[in-house]
Amino acid sequence: MTIISDQQTGVTPDTKRTEYIKGLRAFADLLEAHPEIPRSHHGQRAAEELVFFNGDNAVAHALTYIGAMDEAPVIKVEPKGYYRLRVVGRIHGLHIELYLKADKASELRAAFAQQGGQVSA
Incomplete structure (x- = not known):
């Protein structure tokens, strides 16, 4: 090989x-x-696009996706895992799931709250 x-x-x-x-x-x-x-789709999940963000611009990139979503996304902090922050939404019918590392949760929460959104615990 x-x-x-x-x-x-x-x-x-x-x-x-x-x-x-x-x-x-x-x-x-x-x-x-x-x-x-x-x-x-994969079982009960219908995610055509899974995006894992890492690095300094992770929150800015996630907010760009969120801004393009048709409706307010569901944003949750998962209890365990490396990528613990999960954002689920749709862009013109395309199911999108974004994942960010746990250390980005508070940064995304603050930025999303400034835009009027809420993060589920």
Whole structure:
């Protein structure tokens, strides 16, 4: 088995992002062209997009997603786990679940409260 790094192939983060966006559009086109294909879901969860945020800009990125959601999301602090802050909502019918590390909970709570939202305990 040969493992080739992104540096060896010349793939950049911008290239990955561009390809990801193309993939999302192709997936949407596929679903639109073939209504017989069921909507993706995993058991009781119907998350087409799971996003895990980490790093200094995690809260800002999450707030960008939240701002694009059709309705106020459900935001919960989970009792255990590495990514304990869970945000669930929809962007034009696309089910989105965002996850942030536990240490970002108070920062997101404060920022979300400034926008008039509430976080469930």
